[in-house]
Amino acid sequence: MHKAVDSIGTFFVAAFAVVALLSLAFVVFFIVREAVPLFQTVSVADFLFGTRWMPVDFGNGTSFGIFNFIAATVAVSCLALVIALLVGVGAAVFLASSESHLVRSLAYPFVDLLAGVPSVVYGFVGLLVVVRLFMKAGVTSGLCVLGASIVLAVMLLPFLISACSDSLLAERNRYLEPALTLGISRWSAMATIVLPAASRNILLSLVLAMGRAMGETMAVMMVIGNANVFPTLLGKSETIPSVIALEMGTAVAGSDHYHALFAAGMVLMLLLLAINLLVAFLRNRLASSSSFAARVGGHGAKRFGAVVRVWAIASLVITFASIVFLFGYVFANGASTISWEMLTQPPRGLVLGEEGGIAPAIAGSLAFTACAVVLGGIPAIACALFVVFYVRNARVAGAIRLAVQCMAGIPSIIMGLFAYSFLVRDMGWGRCVLSASVALAVMVLPFIEVRAEKAFMELPKSLVEASYVLGCSRLHAIRTIVLPACQGELVRGIILGACYALGATAPLLFTGGVAFAGMPTNLMEPAMALPLHLYLLVAQGTTSLDTAFGTAFVMMALILVSNALATVYAQIASREWRKLQ
Amino acid sequence: MHWEGNLKYKGKTMKKYLIAVLTLALMLVALAGCSSSASSASAPAASDSAASASAAASESASAAASESAAAESAAAAEDGEFQSSIMFCGSTSLYPIISSLAASFTEEYETWDKVDSSMPEQNISIYVAPGGSGVGVSAAIDGTADFGMLARDIKDEEKEKLGADYKDFIVARDALTVSVNAKNPIAKSMDNMDKETIQKIFSGEYATWDQVDSSLPKETINVYIRDLSGGAYEVFQKSIMGDVEISPNATQSASMTELATNISGDEWGIGYAGFGAYNKANADGQKLIAMKVDGVEANEANILDGSYIIQRPVMFVTGKPITASEQAFIDYVFSQTGFDTVEENGYIPAFTPAA
Numbered sequence: 038m039h040k041a042v043d044s045i046g047t048f049f050v051a052a053f054a055v056v057a058l059l060s061l062a063f064v065v066f067f068i069v070r071e072a073v074p075l076f077q078t079v080s081v082a083d084f085l086f087g088t089r090w091m092p093v094d095f096g097n098g099t100s101f102g103i104f105n106f107i108a109a110t111v112a113v114s115c116l117a118l119v120i121a122l123l124v125g126v127g128a129a130v131f132l133a134s135s136e137s138h139l140v141r142s143l144a145y146p147f148v149d150l151l152a153g154v155p156s157v158v159y160g161f162v163g164l165l166v167v168v169r170l171f172m173k174a175g176v177t178s179g180l181c182v183l184g185a186s187i188v189l190a191v192m193l194l195p196f197l198i199s200a201c202s203d204s205l206l207a208e209r210n211r212y213l214e215p216a217l218t219l220g221i222s223r224w225s226a227m228a229t230i231v232l233p234a235a236s237r238n239i240l241l242s243l244v245l246a247m248g249r250a251m252g253e254t255m256a257v258m259m260v261i262g263n264a265n266v267f268p269t270l271l272g273k274s275e276t277i278p279s280v281i282a283l284e285m286g287t288a289v290a291g292s293d294h295y296h297a298l299f300a301a302g303m304v305l306m307l308l309l310l311a312i313n314l315l316v317a318f319l320r321n322r323l324a325s326s327s328s329f330a331a332r333v334g335g336h337g338a339k340r341f342g343a344v345v346r347v348w349a350i351a352s353l354v355i356t357f358a359s360i361v362f363l364f365g366y367v368f369a370n371g372a373s374t375i376s377w378e379m380l381t382q383p384p385r386g387l388v389l390g391e392e393g394g395i396a397p398a399i400a401g402s403l404a405f406t407a408c409a410v411v412l413g414g415i416p417a418i419a420c421a422l423f424v425v426f427y428v429r430n431a432r433v434a435g436a437i438r439l440a441v442q443c444m445a446g447i448p449s450i451i452m453g454l455f456a457y458s459f460l461v462r463d464m465g466w467g468r469c470v471l472s473a474s475v476a477l478a479v480m481v482l483p484f485i486e487v488r489a490e491k492a493f494m495e496l497p498k499s500l501v502e503a504s505y506v507l508g509c510s511r512l513h514a515i516r517t518i519v520l521p522a523c524q525g526e527l528v529r530g531i532i533l534g535a536c537y538a539l540g541a542t543a544p545l546l547f548t549g550g551v552a553f554a555g556m557p558t559n560l561m562e563p564a565m566a567l568p569l570h571l572y573l574l575v576a577q578g579t580t581s582l583d584t585a586f587g588t589a590f591v592m593m594a595l596i597l598v599s600n601a602l603a604t605v606y607a608q609i610a611s612r613e614w615r616k617l618q
Numbered sequence: 619m620h621w622e623g624n625l626k627y628k629g630k631t632m633k634k635y636l637i638a639v640l641t642l643a644l645m646l647v648a649l650a651g652c653s654s655s656a657s658s659a660s661a662p663a664a665s666d667s668a669a670s671a672s673a674a675a676s677e678s679a680s681a682a683a684s685e686s687a688a689a690e691s692a693a694a695a696e697d698g699e700f701q702s703s704i705m706f707c708g709s710t711s712l713y714p715i716i717s718s719l720a721a722s723f724t725e726e727y728e729t730w731d732k733v734d735s736s737m738p739e740q741n742i743s744i745y746v747a748p749g750g751s752g753v754g755v756s757a758a759i760d761g762t763a764d765f766g767m768l769a770r771d772i773k774d775e776e777k778e779k780l781g782a783d784y785k786d787f788i789v790a791r792d793a794l795t796v797s798v799n800a801k802n803p804i805a806k807s808m809d810n811m812d813k814e815t816i817q818k819i820f821s822g823e824y825a826t827w828d829q830v831d832s833s834l835p836k837e838t839i840n841v842y843i844r845d846l847s848g849g850a851y852e853v854f855q856k857s858i859m860g861d862v863e864i865s866p867n868a869t870q871s872a873s874m875t876e877l878a879t880n881i882s883g884d885e886w887g888i889g890y891a892g893f894g895a896y897n898k899a900n901a902d903g904q905k906l907i908a909m910k911v912d913g914v915e916a917n918e919a920n921i922l923d924g925s926y927i928i929q930r931p932v933m934f935v936t937g938k939p940i941t942a943s944e945q946a947f948i949d950y951v952f953s954q955t956g957f958d959t960v961e962e963n964g965y966i967p968a969f970t971p972a973a
Contacts, residue, residue, distance in 0.1 A: 089866075092846060097863060177840045178869060178884050263845070263870040273869055283845045283872060286710075286750025289776075290760070385725065387962035389718040467762045468705070468747055547753065553717035553746040555724060562703065563745050573748060576873045577714060 046512035050427065053419030057486065058437065060416075060479045061444045064455045065306065071458055072303040075101065075296035084300065090265050092284065092294040101297040103304065105267050109274035110305065113182055113257060114250035117189035118243060124190070125197035126232075126239060127352025130345070132198075133205035134213070134227045145199065146604045151360055152195035153533065153596040155540025157568045158589050160259030161575055162366060163188040165582075168260060171271075180262030181271045188256050191359050193246050198356070200242030201235070208234040225342030227349075244316045245442070248309045252448030254278035254543045255572065277305045278450050282543060285454065290462070299458075302451045309446040317439055364593060371590025374583045380591070389553065390574060390584045397556050399591060401564030402539055404470055404557045405477060405549070409538040413478030414485050414531050421489035426501070426511060426519070438490075445483035452476045453544035461548055468563045473549025480544060481534040488530030492523040525610025532603035536596045542568040567592050701941045702730060703743035708754015708767030709849065710873055711792060711892070711965070712932050713746050716767065716951070718959050720744035723950050733946045744947065751849040758937055764944065765934040770849035772935060780937030787948060788933040789956070790965035793921045794854055794890040795908035796928075797878070801885045802907070807831055810910040816858050819888060822865030827886060841868035842880045842889030850874070853930040854890050858911075882906055890928065893921065894964020918966050932965060 075084070079101050087102020132144050167187055172179035208231045216226035262273025263283060281298050288294040378394050385393030420441070428434045456476035460466045496519060504514040520527070542550075550569040557564035567588055574585040706716050724744060730737035749757075751768045758766030759779045769792060777784055796816055798804060808831065811819075818824045820841055827834040843864060844850040855864070871877040874892035881887040882905035891899070891906060893916060899905045908916050911928060920926040940948070949972065950956065957971040 090846070091863070093852060097861060172883060177838070177886070178842075178880050180869065258872075263872075264868060265846075265866045273867075275870075283870065285753070286748070287752035287845070287848050289752050290756040383721060383725070384717075385721055387718055387959050389714055389721055393721075461762060462760060468707070468745070547749060551745050551747040552713050553720050553744070555741070555743055558741075558743075562743065563705075563747060576710070577875050 040510075043510040043512045046516075047427070050419045050422050050512075053416040054423035054437075057416035057420040057482055058440055060482065061440055061447075063459070064444075064447060064452065064479060067455050067459050068299055068303050068306065068451060071299035071454075072296060073300075075293060075300045078293055079297070084297075085304070088265070088267075090280075092288065092297065099293060101293070101300075103277065103280075103301050105265050106275055106277045106280055106301065107304065107308075109182070109261075109268040110251050110276040110278070110308075112268040112274070113185050113189060113261065113276055114247055116182070116186035117193055117250050118247055120186060120190035121193040121197050121246070122243060124352045124355050125194050126201055127349045128194075128356045129198045129201035129205050130227055130232060131349035131353045133202060133209045133231070134223060134349070142608075145202065146600065147360065148195050148198050148356060149533075150195075150597065150600055151191065151356075151363070152199075153536040153540070153600050154192075154363060155542070155568050155592055155596075156192065156253060156256040157259075157540070157542045157572045157575075158363075158367065158592060159188055159192055159256040161571060161585065161589060162363060163256060163260040164575065166366070176271050178262065178273075180260060180273055182261060182268045182274050183270050185257045185261040188260050189250055189253055191363075192253065192256060193250055194356055194359070196246050196249060197242060200245070201239050204235040204238035204242075205231060222342050224346040224349075228342055228345035232345075241316055241320060244312055244319070248312055248442075248446035251276075251305065251309060252278065252446060252451075254282050254448055254450045255568075258282055259575070277301050278448050278543075281450050281454070282546065285450075285547060299454065302448070302454060306447060306451065310443055313439060313443050313446060316442075317435070364597070367586065367589045367593050370582075371586035374587035375590055379587055383555065384553070395565075395567070395570060395584070395588055395591065397554055398565040398567045398570040398588070401470075401550075401554065401557050402567040402592075404560075404564055405473055405545070405566055406535050406538045408470060408474030408560065409477035409481055410531055410535045411478075412474055413481040413538075414534060416478075417482045417485035417534075418489050418527065420482075421486050421493055422515060422519075425490060425493040426515060441483045441486050444479070445487070447480075448543070449480050449541055450543040450546075452480045453546055453548055455479070456544065457547040466561065468547075468549050468551065469561045470549050470557060470564050471560045473545050473563075473566075474560075476544035476548050477538045477541060480541060481538045484537055485530050485534040488533065489523075489527055492526035492530065493519060495526075496522055522614050525607035525614070528610070529603040529607040532599050536599055539595065540568055540592065542566075542572050545569050700730070700738050700740060701943050702738075702740040703745065704765070704944055704947060705745045705747070705757075705763045706765045706767055706934060707747040707749060707757040707763035708765075708934070709751045709769040709932065710748055711769040711849070712767040712789065712934065713748045715789065715932075715956075715959055715963050715965070716934070717746045718963070719951055719956055720746055720947075722955060722959075723947060730943055730946075734942070737942065737946075755935070758935055761938075764938070765936045767932075767934045768849065769932045770852055770930050780935065783939050784935065784937055785940065786933050786935040787951070788931050788968045789951065790932040790960045791921055791929055791968050792932050792965055793893040793916050793926055793929040794850060795893055795896045795906075795916045796888070796911055797881055797891045797896055797906040797908045798888045799881055799885050800904045800907050802827075802888075804831055804834055805907045807833055808909075809907075810913055812912050813858055816909075816911065817860070817862050820854075820859065820864050820868070821862045822867060837886045840884050840887040841865060842877050842884075842887055842891075843868045843870055844874070844877060844890075845870045845872060849930060850890065850892065854928060857928045878906060892964070893966065898964050921966055922968075931968065 084101055084103060085107070086104050087100060088104045089100040089102050091097065091100045093099065132141055135141060163184065167184045168179035171181055171184050209227070212230045212234060213226055216230055217223065257276055258279040261276065261279065263275045263279055264273040265275055266272060268274035281302055284294070285298055288298055380394060380399065381396050382394035383397050384390050384395065420437070424434050424437050428437070453476050456472050460472040460475055461468055466472045500518055500522070501514050504518055545566050546569070549563045550566045551563040552573055554563055554565050571585055571588040571592070574588065706713070724742045727733045727742060729739045729741055731739040747763065751770055754763070754766035754768055755772070755776050757763035759776070772786065796811060804827065815830065819830065819839055824830050824839060826836045826838055828836045841864070843854070869880065871880055874895035875898065877889050878891040878895040878899040881889045881891060882899050896906055896908060911926065914920050914926050916926050921929050952969050952972055954971040957967050960967040
């Protein structure tokens with residue numbers, strides 16, 4: 038009996054893990070399938086190195102050259118990374134060096150709030166704040182590459198800070214105490230010992246963040262200006278995700294233009310794959326060289342330490358200030374529009390949105406999010422369980438992790454394209470909540486999987502191994518020990534994944550999000566969604582920005598509340614579990 | 619004893635991997651089967667709790683459901699099964715108007731029997747998806763939407779693909795003004811631009827304002843346009859530019875309102891703001907000034923009689939026969955409410971409202 042249950046359980050875990058990995062394969066397959074027909078009419082060299090992008094024939098023929106787009110994508114990402122690195126590493130150094138565990142346990146979730154803010158809200162605030170600043174500074178229209186990089190840098194901060202923190206903390210625990218007893222001041226020790234020791238990992242997380250940066254669609258598109266020119270600091274340009282989002286709607290299905298957009302997406306995916314492979318390769322290479330020499334001592338070190346201290350504090354202040362500003366700006370402007378009517382009534386008015394509320398959008402967003410979390414969370418947790426507890430071969434585990442990281446790097450607009458091509462058109466599901474939810478699920482899957490894996494790895498191995506020794510089957514151990522022990526972190530991961538899905542716009546654009554619908558009643562009909570509603574309001578620029586601020590307010594409030602609840606629950610659950618031991 | 623247990627364990631692992639592979643194969647077969655037969659797709663009818671089952675099972679289950687439902691709903695229109703939901707998809711210019719009308723229609727009537735007592739008591743569901751004129755037409759062609767919304771003339775090959783039941787409903791006319799910022803001194807010296815001048819400005823041949831008129835300072839001309847593959851871009855290209863390409867330095871905007879906002883924020887900007895967006899931008903004081911094109915002013919009379927050349931129809935099309943419920947909503951669109959909505963959104967109604 039137990040054996041049968043165990044087999045079924047194992048079967049389900051394996052099946053869901055396979056589903057998770059298959060979805061990556063499917064996405065790649067469909068994008069490639071729609072991209073390849075382009076190369077029957079356009080040569081690869083012309084496509085990659087041509088600078089003329091004229092998708093419609095106005096008499097001078099069509100031309101598909103994405104060189105400027107590739108350059109812009111890389112340029113904006115690199116610049117954003119440099120800015121995020123300067124601020125993020127500084128903040129991470131400060132937090133790692135802090136003696137107080139309490140400060141850390143408060144600061145990290147606070148910084149994580151930045152990760153929960155939807156990209157369309159970043160674009161919205163970027164348009165209103167960053168672009169206006171640049172306009173005042175003299176840049177025509179204020180839209181430029183530098184502005185986009187700054188907005189993107191703020192979006193990358195939480196990822197960099199959390200990635201750096203782990204390694205910085207580990208190195209700090211190893212080296213700070215001995216350094217202090219040797220008489221080295223705290224800050225010089227951080228600067229000259231801890232930071233170089235963690236530099237390898239910081240470099241690796243930088244490269245991973247590059248993937249995140251290159252795939253960003255909405256925020257960059259709203260701020261960069263969208264002109265097919267080679268990127269310059271204060272000039273406009275256009276990234277690959279922007280081109281896809283802007284032109285997918287007008288490309289005639291099956292035309293060269295349509296295939297060209299998929300091909301551009303494929304190029305982006307290949308770039309990201311190359312980066313991920315580079316990371317995997319570097320990790321293996323650099324793993325061997327873990328020793329290093331640090332030169333310490335003298336007045337130079339003290340002054341250096343002082344500089345580092347200033348840098349770290351300044352970075353932390355900048356980070357906190359951005360978080361406070363972002364939330365404060367939206368809440369201050371949006372608070373006046375929030376009313377019971379706004380939350381419960383559908384939109385009304387001759388110009389839609391002038392009166393009434395956004396109730397169908399709130400309900401629609403919740404529907405999309407719930408479906409996405411169920412469809413994506415289950416395979417994600419199963420995949421994490423599979424990798425941590427079932428796979429014995431390290432190389433297979435590494436391959437699965439690589440696949441998940443590749444999935445994490447796929448831009449959300451490409452997930453949307455996949456769902457559009459496969460579900461809406463090929464499978465005939467049409468525009469509906471389910472099609473969009475599958476796109477969202479695939480997007481959220483790696484997000485949840487990484488967090489689940491981290492939670493499982495942090496569990497003391499002795500617990501699980503002891504249970505095996507006592508004769509428990511693996512499924513039993515998972516059911517009674519692993520899942521309860523990690524439930525706090527798992528729930529937190531799922532809620533964070535839900536916030537991520539809540540804020541996503543690009544996957545909804547062509548799959549299930551609509552400009553107007555009633556309250557969602559079944560999964561095979563489309564629905565409104567908050568981020569899409571905000572984007573359309575901004576793009577259409579209706580009578581006033583009030584409704585836009587109100588929509589942003591509701592989104593940010595939902596994210597803030599769920600983040601807070603998730604963090605508190607995680608703390609309580611882990612404390613409970615520790616008590617039980 | 620130890621290695622005996624080991625062998626049993628290995629057997630289990632083998633079985634587990636085998637099961638995983640079988641699941642994989644099953645899914646691939648299901649999907650291969652479904653994707654080849656789903657060419658007649660229209661949105662399947664209300665479905666099961668697909669979200670609760672596993673993703674693999676739900677994919678094959680609803681794929682099977684959609685196959686039969688697609689065949690069902692394709693025949694539904696002829697069978698007389700009532701269509702309670704209507705899907706519009708397409709143009710970024712028309713969707714705000716249709717959305718507003720859908721909202722007021724749904725709020726006023728709630729169920730179809732209140733619209734016309736011969737219809738059943740089913741909830742009214744009208745969906746309006748944005749995306750662009752291209753997506754609108756292809757959605758109408760492949761059946762994922764009932765009506766495709768366009769803000770340009772329909773192409774012949776698109777009309778052919780829509781089939782013998784093709785019908786179009788022209789809701790409004792939109793004109794593209796050639797607008798400059800109200801602070802631009804050019805407005806004082808000229809109020810008319812001929813086609814050639816406009817061509818040279820937009821193509822980049824005139825890079826600074828002093829090349830247009832020597833009394834103006836040597837400031838860079840900042841050109842604002844719509845996205846490259848959209849209807850507005852095409853209309854401007856065809857009616858003004860001809861064979862000459864617009865400069866790649868021009869800033870693309872995702873919507874007319876964004877375009878108008880960009881010009882009003884840039885003293886040296888010029889762009890083809892839509893007539894409605896132009897009026898909206900000037901609602902609280904003159905921010906934009908529209909140039910006459912070849913001597914013709916952009917006003918309602920000139921647009922409606924066709925003498926203003928940069929204009930486009932705003933319409934929705936379909937390729938399948940109109941059902942009773944669709945007709946009821948279409949009548950609503952062309953009523954006084956529709957007329958008011960079109961005007962309020964800044965377009966010129968292309969119809970006189972039915973009494």
